[in-house]
Amino acid sequence: MDEDFQEAVLNIVKQIPEGKVTTYGEIAKEITGSVRAVGQAVAKNPYPLIIPCHRVVRSNGDVGGYSLGVDKKIRLLRAEGIEIKGRKVVNFEKILFKKSQFQIKMAIREKKGEKELLRFVTDRMLGKLSTWLRILGHDTVYAAEVKSKSVEGDEDEDKALVAFAEHEARILLTRDKNLASSARKRGVQCVQIKTDDAMEQLKELLRHNININLEPVPARCSECNARIRKVEEWEEDILKDKSYVPTDMVGKWDFWVCVRCGRIYWEGGHWRNMRERLKLLK
Ligand SMILES: [Zn+2]
Numbered sequence: 617m618d619e620d621f622q623e624a625v626l627n628i629v630k631q632i633p634e635g636k637v638t639t640y641g642e643i644a645k646e647i648t649g650s651v652r653a654v655g656q657a658v659a660k661n662p663y664p665l666i667i668p669c670h671r672v673v674r675s676n677g678d679v680g681g682y683s684l685g686v687d688k689k690i691r692l693l694r695a696e697g698i699e700i701k702g703r704k705v706v707n708f709e710k711i712l713f714k715k716s717q718f719q720i721k722m723a724i725r726e727k728k729g730e731k732e733l734l735r736f737v738t739d740r741m742l743g744k745l746s747t748w749l750r751i752l753g754h755d756t757v758y759a760a761e762v763k764s765k766s767v768e769g770d771e772d773e774d775k776a777l778v779a780f781a782e783h784e785a786r787i788l789l790t791r792d793k794n795l796a797s798s799a800r801k802r803g804v805q806c807v808q809i810k811t812d813d814a815m816e817q818l819k820e821l822l823r824h825n826i827n828i829n830l831e832p833v834p835a836r837c838s839e840c841n842a843r844i845r846k847v848e849e850w851e852e853d854i855l856k857d858k859s860y861v862p863t864d865m866v867g868k869w870d871f872w873v874c875v876r877c878g879r880i881y882w883e884g885g886h887w888r889n890m891r892e893r894l895k896l897l898k
Pocket residue numbers: 837838839840841842874875876877878879
């Protein structure tokens with residue numbers, strides 16, 4: 617299947633608010649694909665609970681299929697306040713999330729040259745988790761960075777976070793129940809984190825199928841979220857300007873540099889230590 621097509625489909629699925637459903641047909645109208653192709657793209661959703669594909673049903677109101685089983689789909693929909701009789705959604709027309717309500721958010725992503733389906737924004741309580749997610753290569757914006765970007769005069773950080781997540785089609789990670797519920801009402805996908813320890817929080821995300829590479833390779837700057845790239849031999853001079861770099865290891869170890877802020881990373885004891893901690897998650 618065409619990856620761009622699947623991404624386009626799942627980007628629409630991400631927008632369906634709790635308490636609403638849409639149909640394969642509505643999505644097909646928006647992205648000019650066949651209903652069958654949309655069905656296949658939805659069925660291949662790699663993150664069934666975070667990208668809420670259980671909210672996509674057939675155009676006659678029948679709940680349709682689900683990768684985790686139809687019973688589970690019905691249970692999830694009922695838990696979100698949707699009434700189902702037999703296999704049919706009651707008041708189907710009333711709770712239909714229509715094509716005209718979809719927003720095409722892909723333009724923003726393309727501009728940034730990012731091709732990731734799951735991108736995050738975290739609340740103030742989740743600074744450490746944000747650092748870990750970045751180390752693991754996930755595009756993650758931390759609350760403190762959102763505030764400075766938000767429109768001047770916007771004092772309410774919660775509101776700014778939800779608006780930012782909505783605008784960039786990011787998954788909101790939060791410890792705050794109220795924030796989670798106000799995000800969900802706006803159609804922002806959200807994972808409410810239950811624990812305080814960053815390692816436990818990563819475990820919670822593992823349960824949501826979020827890919828956590830237990831052999832991390834340097835991919836993203838933990839300071840600023842930009843990509844990092846390997847320092848080539850001919851440019852090792854840039855390492856000598858930085859006081860914190862162990863220059864005696866230049867030429868022996870691999871070094872990486874953040875393309876935005878210039879921070880240097882290397883595979884030393886720090887990296888090994890992280891790898892050990894991640895192994896404990898297994
Ligand atoms: Zn950086």
